[in-house]
Amino acid sequence: xxxxxxxxxxxxxxxxxxxxxxxxxxxxxxxxxxxxxxxxxxxxxxxxxxxxxxxxxxxxxxxxxxxxxxxxxxxxxxxxxxxxxxxxxxxxxxxxxxxxxxxxxxxxxxxxxxxxxxxxxxxxxxxxxxxxxxxxxxxxxxxxxxxxxxxxxxxxxxxxxxxxxxxxxxxxxxxxxxxxxxxxxxxxxxxxxxxxxxxxxxxxxxxxxxxxxxxxxxxxxxxxxxxxxxxxxxxxxxxxxxxxxxxxxxxxxxxxxxxxxxxxxxxxxxxxxx
Numbered sequence: 348x349x350x351x352x353x354x355x356x357x358x359x360x361x362x363x364x365x366x367x368x369x370x371x372x373x374x375x376x377x378x379x380x381x382x383x384x385x386x387x388x389x390x391x392x393x394x395x396x397x398x399x400x401x402x403x404x405x406x407x408x409x410x411x412x413x414x415x416x417x418x419x420x421x422x423x424x425x426x427x428x429x430x431x432x433x434x435x436x437x438x439x440x441x442x443x444x445x446x447x448x449x450x451x452x453x454x455x456x457x458x459x460x461x462x463x464x465x466x467x468x469x470x471x472x473x474x475x476x477x478x479x480x481x482x483x484x485x486x487x488x489x490x491x492x493x494x495x496x497x498x499x500x501x502x503x504x505x506x507x508x509x510x511x512x513x514x515x516x517x518x519x520x521x522x523x524x525x526x527x528x529x530x531x532x533x534x535x536x537x538x539x540x541x542x543x544x545x546x547x548x549x550x551x552x553x554x555x556x557x558x559x560x561x562x563x564x565x566x567x568x569x570x571x572x573x574x575x576x577x578x579x580x581x582x583x584x585x586x587x588x589x590x591x592x593x594x595x596x597x598x599x600x601x602x603x604x605x606x607x608x609x610x611x612x613x614x615x616x617x618x619x620x621x
Contacts, residue, residue, distance in 0.1 A: 350408030354424075354458045357400035361431075361455035364393035368448045372516040387444055394435050394447055401428045401454065408461075417482075418469040419611050420461045426607075427454040429490040441530060442522045449497050477552035485545040489607050491538030492575070496600035498531045499593045506589065528588055532579075535596060539575045542603070546572060567606030574599035 367390035405425055409416050417425075431454050438444040471478070505527060508518045521527060546568060578595040581587035587595075 350404045351462050353400050353404035353407060354462045357397050357404055358455045358458045358462075360393055360397035360400060361451040361458070364390050364397055365448055365451040365455075367393055368445065368451070372520050387438070390447060391435060391438055391444060394431065394451060397451070397454070398428065398431045398435060401431065401458065404458065404461075415471045415474055416468045417471060418466050419608070420457070420464060420466050421468075422611065423457045423608065424461050426486050426490055426493075427457045429486055430454070430493055433487075433490055433494060442526070443494075443498070443530060445517070445521060446494060446497050446501065449501075450494070475552075477548065481545065481548040481552055484541055484548060485607070488538050488541035488545045489603060491534055491541060492571075492600050492603055495531060495534035495538055496597055498527070498534055499596040499600075502527045502531055503590075503593045528592070531592065531596065532582055535575060536579065539572070539579060542568070542572055542575065564606045567602050567609075571599045571603035571606060574602060 371387070371390060401424075405428060409421050409425065427450075430450055434443060434446055434450050438447075501521070502524070505518050505521055506524060508514060509524070522530075549565070574595055578587065578592065578599065581595070582592065
């Protein structure tokens with residue numbers, strides 16, 4: 348099997364996993380003891396199967412004879428796989444599985460684009476261990492904070508529905524607001540630590556973080572770090588929560604998204620530079 352076949356199969360399985368999560372919202376007649384087995388086991392099993400297929404697609408598509416291909420869509424595919432892996436692992440202990448209704452379709456869409464859109468390979472030929480550490484930590488940071496952004500959006504929706512005294516199947520299936528908020532800040536804290544390590548390793552191991560082709564990425568990453576730092580300080584010192592926390596989270600993630608993939612898309616797709 349080649350990367351295209353692995354990717355197509357993974358795409359279909361991600362869609363099936365997302366649909367299984369949607370269907371699980373209607374299964375309210377089961378008892379609490381049956382909840383994990385009947386509501387969560389099927390979509391999460393499909394999610395794991397899709398993640399394995401996705402990993403094979405990455406292994407056969409990113410590694411080339413010239414080096415590691417981290418072109419825009421290849422990097423997006425790798426990051427979405429990391430997000431799926433984080434979500435699936437976290438779901439073993441935390442009630443975050445509903446985020447799969449967003450993460451799984453997003454992974455499917457990226458894989459579909461990767462299969463169908465032709466793209467020039469942008470390879471890293473000399474992948475030293477310091478650069479490997481920087482790349483891995485950066486992708487983990489982005490993945491954690493991306494999931495945190497989805498969690499913030501879900502929290503905003505839950506809060507809005509409860510304030511308007513309207514509940515639906517999704518809201519009824521979610522944990523209490525306090526639990527959702529705690530999960531949000533746990534994700535932000537983990538992502539912030541990883542983002543800090545990413546910036547430090549970048550300044551130590553990369554030649555010039557403010558070089559012309561890296562300056563915008565560096566500035567936007569530092570801005571995201573400041574926004575998340577202010578949010579965490581505000582949480583500890585002033586008890587920030589609710590709308591304030593959601594806005595700062597989404598603002599920080601927007602800056603990080605522009606730094607990681609906005610600049611990469613402009614460089615590769617518009618300016619045709621590596």
